[in-house]
Amino acid sequence: MLQRAVHFEPGRCAVEVEPSGALPEAGWVWIDITAGPDDHDELAELVEQMGFDALALRDAVEDIDLPKVDDFGTFMLVVLHALSEDRIETYELDCFLSERRLVTVHDQRSPSVEALWEGVLCRPEVAAGGPDETMARLADVATRRLVSVLEVFDDRNEELIELALNADADFLIEITAVRADVAALRRVVHPQREALDVVRHSTSPLVSDLGRRRFSDVFDTASRAAQGVDGARTALAETLDAYRGAEARQATEVTKVLTVYAAIMLPLSLVAGFFGMNFVDLPLLTSPAGWIIVTAFMAFIAILSLGVFVALGWTRRTSGRSAGAILGRGLIEAARAPAQLVGAVFEISTMPMRSVAESVTSVRRPKASEPD
Numbered sequence: 052m053l054q055r056a057v058h059f060e061p062g063r064c065a066v067e068v069e070p071s072g073a074l075p076e077a078g079w080v081w082i083d084i085t086a087g088p089d090d091h092d093e094l095a096e097l098v099e100q101m102g103f104d105a106l107a108l109r110d111a112v113e114d115i116d117l118p119k120v121d122d123f124g125t126f127m128l129v130v131l132h133a134l135s136e137d138r139i140e141t142y143e144l145d146c147f148l149s150e151r152r153l154v155t156v157h158d159q160r161s162p163s164v165e166a167l168w169e170g171v172l173c174r175p176e177v178a179a180g181g182p183d184e185t186m187a188r189l190a191d192v193a194t195r196r197l198v199s200v201l202e203v204f205d206d207r208n209e210e211l212i213e214l215a216l217n218a219d220a221d222f223l224i225e226i227t228a229v230r231a232d233v234a235a236l237r238r239v240v241h242p243q244r245e246a247l248d249v250v251r252h253s254t255s256p257l258v259s260d261l262g263r264r265r266f267s268d269v270f271d272t273a274s275r276a277a278q279g280v281d282g283a284r285t286a287l288a289e290t291l292d293a294y295r296g297a298e299a300r301q302a303t304e305v306t307k308v309l310t311v312y313a314a315i316m317l318p319l320s321l322v323a324g325f326f327g328m329n330f331v332d333l334p335l336l337t338s339p340a341g342w343i344i345v346t347a348f349m350a351f352i353a354i355l356s357l358g359v360f361v362a363l364g365w366t367r368r369t370s371g372r373s374a375g376a377i378l379g380r381g382l383i384e385a386a387r388a389p390a391q392l393v394g395a396v397f398e399i400s401t402m403p404m405r406s407v408a409e410s411v412t413s414v415r416r417p418k419a420s421e422p423d
Contacts, residue, residue: 052090065157133193153182183262201279215294
């Protein structure tokens with residue numbers, strides 16, 4: 052089990068300290084723990100010192116849960132899911148929130164936690180606020196990494212469309228990889244949006260007004276991710292339909308070529324069969340140039356037939372767009388993208404809503420007519 056801790060005080064960057072179950076004299080502490088089921092006993096001892104529920108600990112470490120929120124009164128358990136570092140797969144990120152402590156537990160390296168951890172150590176504005184606001188920042192970073200997958204999907208879908216229109220043999224491999232990645236996201240995006248909705252409407256004293264506003268921003272990001280996942284599923288279905296249409300078009304082209312070939316060979320076979328009959332008085336049978344005349348006639352028929360098909364457009368090759376072919380890549384670029392702290396994570400307006408409404412009203416109020 053790996054554990055580390057940082058101590059927060061108002062107006063200052065966070066400072067790394069030795070992990071402990073005791074609270075500091077001033078400020079609050081964030082403890083980050085990387086642990087698996089084998090570390091349950093060691094983790095249980097630490098959590099017991101913090102006053103957390105043993106059942107909640109077992110739920111966090113041993114079970115694999117979808118995103119959810121459990122309010123135990125003195126602390127809250129918020130289960131989030133974040134994107135893995137090197138593949139399109141999510142892992143469970145358990146957050147224990149109390150009045151002066153935030154404890155995060157996960158079973159693998161977390162790019163989202165690492166990004167926020169570095170931010171609180173060197174940027175006072177990121178370290179501002181209480182543990183609820185820091186948890187909201189962490190949820191924002193984790194959710195934005197899920198949204199980054201959808202941004203990569205837009206580019207990959209363009210490539211899939213090109214493969215589909217060309218009925219490329221690698222298309223089914225590509226779309227299967229992308230559909231698996233989208234399905235992995237869809238399993239957690241909608242539950243995570245619902246969990247964030249619960250936190251932003253929570254009446255618990257552990258979540259401040261600023262914390263609720265931050266969670267509202269994260270909820271908007273999660274809603275965009277959920278809508279994007281649903282749109283990606285629809286786009287993949289339409290792309291698959293386009294591939295089926297292109298495949299049918301290719302089959303039609305093959306049939307058309309065979310038809311043209313048969314239509315050209317049919318009159319030639321008729322001429323060859325006519326002069327191949329065993330009759331003595333066939334024309335040109337005794338002429339030394341007879342075979343040349345018949346051959347020239349057959350060539351004329353073939354050229355004439357081919358010219359007719361060209362004029363009708365039957366022999367024109369259907370145009371298609373070229374596409375790259377990288378097998379089974381899916382949406383892996385999104386997982387390899389670094390987690391980033393954006394401005395919305397730590398900047399939030401402190402203007403009262405009434406002031407905002409008054410400013411909007413003053414802008415919209417028509418000016419009084421000036422006296423002559």
